Amino acid sequence: MSAEEFKAQGNAAFAAKDFNKSIELFTKAIEVSSSPNHTLYSNRSGAYTSLKKFDKALEDAEKTIEINPNWAKGYNRLGAAYYGLNNYEKSLESYEKTLSIDSSNVQAKSEISKIKSILSNNDSGLGGASDLFKVFNDPNLVENLKKNPKTAELMKDPSLVEKVIRFKSNPQAFSQEFLQDPRLMTIFATLMGINLDDDLPSQQSTTQPTQSTPSQSIPTPTQSQSTPSPGSTPTEKPQETKQDSKDKDGDILVEDEVNDKSLKLKADEFKSEGNKLYKQRKFDEAIEQYNKAFETIQDVTYLNNRAAAEFEKGDYETTIETCETAIAKGREIRTDYKIIAKSLARIGTTYLKLTKYQDAIKFFEKSLTEHRTPDVLTKLRSTQKLIKELEANAYIDPEKAEEARLQGKDFFTKADWPNAVKAYTEMIKRSPEDARGYSNRAAALAKLMSFPEAIKDCDEAIKKDPNFIRAYIRKASAEIAVKEFSKALETLDLARSKDSETNNGTNSREIDTLYQKAFSQRFSNQNVNETPEETMARVSQDPEVAAILQDPIMNSILQQGKDDPRALQEHMKNPEIAKKIQTLIAAGVIRTR
Known part of the structure; x- marks a missing residue:
């Protein structure tokens, strides 16, 4: 690769x-x-x-x-x-x-x-911030954390317990590791009496559209696309970084006021009510509650929730404006980059809904720059694929495809194989469902000795038109060229069957000639004077011959033929057995003289 x-x-x-x-x-x-x-x-x-x-x-x-x-x-x-x-x-x-x-x-x-x-x-030495760490002086600190339902599960980790114990003797270490281990935020918030729960709404109501997943395809302009409910991503939590904010009149609030438990509880009540209304698809009422939550505490998560409601409401321009506000505010108060990434991704999803695919790609890429998630990466790749498909469909033109075919034929007749390949490639782009383009290009590729590529083109031609006999013949010729004789014989068997069904055996002579060529060349390097041991060593490398020799029924037939040649002639009346015996004769396992 x-x-x-x-x-x-x-x-x-x-x-x-x-x-x-x-x-x-x-x-x-x-x-x-x-x-x-x-x-x-x-x-x-x-x-x-x-x-x-x-x-x-x-x-x-x-x-x-x-x-x-x-x-x-x-x-x-x-x-x-x-x-x-x-x-x-x-x-x-x-x-x-x-x-x-x-x-x-x-x-x-x-x-x-x-x-x-x-x-x-x-x-x-931490100065005025030292008061915040007095909570670590409690002699029963670890035991209390183990009993607290919010931290009990976390304290099952011995390494985390060791950290907490270390902080008791060295609180300064907490400030260094606080931003590296999000579990410490939960512990600190619990000790300080701060509620960090963020039960964001999810679209589980049976009256709502099905939530899209990474495995679903990106909608075309005529398709609808559901979007994740606000905050359904586990990583979107309330603001965890320290920040200054403003009250309703625009005055700066100090950090202690922002983290005031009563304000947080009040904002969460508004948000919780908004979530209930969102699930009931009462989006205007939900938006009103999210606005109240944001006015109480300027947590960008509430804006993301509001944008989700606006999206479901179909107000896409407003959704984008809300997300842009969330991003600007998030930059200002240094919100977690994961939440900003979510806002950017929602703008991308909104542009996707508006069929503005290039804009959607732009914002998906911006989101991934902030924080890479499989979901957004899948949306980006799917949108890029969709654009290519739309561009390819716009390029289709049967008339120009025919012009390219005739041009390719002219180059082929003049033995200008490279330009013939280019012309047939243009034909395929202009008419991707026409099997002739792939088959013709395979013929030109074979002239350039590019047999594996020729085989792939023939397979594509057969996929487009299973009754296209010329594609089978060209594929078999390429397989013979690369000495894949068993595969060539299988291809020719299919060609013979299709030719008999659709063309009354019109191509039977050409197919038979190729069949004999493949059959004779398959074991052409054998030495007529080789010993039975040498013969077995050589043919054991051929999978088909090896399978025949390992077949107990064929072993029984060969033993009968050795004792009574007439019995072998009788078995030859069965086409399948006759084919296997002919293979063994060609390989030199059975000698006729």
Whole structure:
């Protein structure tokens, strides 16, 4: 396979979170690449980072920059590797280099803010933030977490328990690992009395359209497409990153106010009511509740829910506007990139519904840049495939196909095989259901000694028209050329049967001539003076001969023939047995003199 094919498979494995497999595939892509490719090293660096193999991630990131020192993403990879190695100064330096190349790079801006916060905490010993970690001073902390229904399941992990115990003696370690392990957010929220539940609506009502899955095809302009319910993706949770927000009058709210339990409960009540109305397909009422939730706490998830309701309502332009608002707000308050990716994906789905396929692809790609998920990747690939199909259908023109056929015939007559192939290829594009195009191109390919490609074209011609005898004959000729005699004989048997059914045996002479050619050439290299042992060693390599010799019935018939030749003649009256005996005679297993 090519480097691009290995890379595509590596990307798919990465999206499925099979990071070891993705590393293996990116490595193969690097090995077969004709020249150093910075994106391959970058992708492998990302996979190593996901496995927390930061040393190897750093090596690949450095190689990425060595190949292309002006590629901003390479420095993001470098920054991530240094961050994993706890070298925050180098990580900060790398991300700042990203911004010097791409001043609008969102990831770099976010990581720089996070690293500066860590460095500031390291310098100040956590300062005023230390009050937040007094909760770890409880001597019964671990036992209480094990009893709490929200954290009991998490505390079954010994490594997580060990972390919590370590935080009791070193709270500063919590600030460093808080963003790396989402389970710590749940534990912290539980200790602080914050509700992080996000029971988003799902379309399970029997009155609603069936939710689309990755295996379903992308709709054409005349088809309808259902979309995932708002927040049905498990990764879309309420805002987990620290943020400032604004109240209804636009005043800035401090973090403690945003996380106030009463405000959160009030917003969740609005959202819960919106979910119920969404399931009842009362979309206007649901939108009103989601608006109230967002006004209470500016959590971008509520906007995503509202966009889903607007989509189901059929108000596609408003859906896009809401998602764009969610993205802008999410950037402002540094919302989890997974939620922003969901907003981008919903814009793509909306454009898909509007049959604006290029716009849909654009936003699916943007979503994947933020966060790769198999669902969005499938939508992207399906939309790209749909565009190709639409373009191919628009190119179909029977009249121009006939012009290309005649042009190909002219080139073929002049023995200009390459141009004949080009002309017949154009014929296939203009009329993909015409079996003649594939068969004619197979004839030209055979003249160029491209027999495997000729066989594939003949198979396609037969698929388009199972009664097209010329395709069978050309396929058998190509199979003989590559010494696949058994397959050629099978092809000719099919040709003879089809010719008898549809053409009254018009092509029987040509088929018989090819049959004899294949049969005689099949064992043409045998030595008439070879010993029986040599004969058996040679013919054992032929699958058909080996099968005949292993058949107990044929062994019995051969033994009878050895003792009484007339018995063998009697068995020859059976066409199937006669064919097998003729094969053994041709192979030299049975000698007639």
